[in-house]
Amino acid sequence: MAEMAIKKKRPKNLDLPTIRLPLPGILSILHRVSGAAIFLLLPVLLWLLQSSLASPEAFAGVKGIIGHPLARIVLFGLIWFYMHHFCAGIRYLLLDVDKGVGLEAARRSSKIVFAVSIALTLIIGAKVLW
Amino acid sequence: MVNRILVGAHYGLKDWIIQRATAIIMAVYTVIFLVVIAAVGPDSFDAWRGIFANGFMKFATFLFFVSVFYHAWIGIRDIWMDYIKPDALRLLMMIATAAVLVGYAGWAVQILWRM
Ligand code: HEM
Numbered sequence: 587m588a589e590m591a592i593k594k595k596r597p598k599n600l601d602l603p604t605i606r607l608p609l610p611g612i613l614s615i616l617h618r619v620s621g622a623a624i625f626l627l628l629p630v631l632l633w634l635l636q637s638s639l640a641s642p643e644a645f646a647g648v649k650g651i652i653g654h655p656l657a658r659i660v661l662f663g664l665i666w667f668y669m670h671h672f673c674a675g676i677r678y679l680l681l682d683v684d685k686g687v688g689l690e691a692a693r694r695s696s697k698i699v700f701a702v703s704i705a706l707t708l709i710i711g712a713k714v715l716w
Numbered sequence: 717m718v719n720r721i722l723v724g725a726h727y728g729l730k731d732w733i734i735q736r737a738t739a740i741i742m743a744v745y746t747v748i749f750l751v752v753i754a755a756v757g758p759d760s761f762d763a764w765r766g767i768f769a770n771g772f773m774k775f776a777t778f779l780f781f782v783s784v785f786y787h788a789w790i791g792i793r794d795i796w797m798d799y800i801k802p803d804a805l806r807l808l809m810m811i812a813t814a815a816v817l818v819g820y821a822g823w824a825v826q827i828l829w830r831m
Contacts, residue, residue: 622795625788632823639768639831645761672746675739
């Protein structure tokens with residue numbers, strides 16, 4: 587099978603404490619985690635949308651749910667995940683068209699992604715959840 | 717190394733392009749949605765409902781949902797291909813993912829046109 591061919595001797599570095607994940611690497615893993623998390627929460631989001639549009643009473647009910655401290659934490663995290671996935675996704679699209687490919691540029695753009703997504707999360711979170 | 721174990725027949729460049737195209741659609745919709753929300757400030761049921769009663773927003777929201785589901789299909793399938801090694805389980809997870817997403821698409825139509 588295909589696996590056989592790649593199980594040859596290759597250099598390994600398992601001295602884990604010496605391995606540091608740079609910011610673009612953290613951005614990348616968070617992009618995957620956030621995409622998966624949004625996928626898992628899709629039914630909750632569709633249900634919230636459905637209820638909020640159903641009737642004035644259901645709308646008030648959704649507002650009540652959103653106001654619950656636990657729901658606030660989850661939704662705040664979700665907003666951050668969405669904003670991170672959104673900003674990091676745009677960064678990937680720019681990388682795809684060869685914009686910002688150098689090491690320095692890639693480091694700088696990942697800093698921008700974190701700064702912008704966290705700022706957007708705070709603004710939107712403050713507006714919607716509080 | 718190209719690893720073609722238990723994947724669909726139509727994948728590769730086409731999926732790569734669709735994942736990018738849907739990403740652009742979702743990104744544009746996200747900006748439109750945030751601008752509309754900021755402009756309307758939907759505190760009441762009527763204002764909130766009014767956003768999605770508008771023909772353009774209804775269509776744009778539907779397009780957004782279809783993009784999310786197609787984009788998520790490609791993305792989640794890629795994640796299964798990376799982490800799930802047993803063929804039967806991998807196939808099962810892919811089928812479950814596709815089934816759930818098709819269901820969501822029907823649900824989204826119902827939400828938007830029966831509200
Ligand atoms: C503004 C909206 C979005 C943009 C701009 C965007 C952008 C992208 C891009 C460019 C990729 C490809 C990354 C790569 O190949 O390395 C990607 C992957 C992915 N996206 Fe999105 N996306 C958006 C929304 C969503 C949503 C709403 C979901 C969840 C339902 C989602 C789930 C995923 C998943 C699961 C992956 C695969 C991640 C991986 O393979 O590591 N995305 N996204």
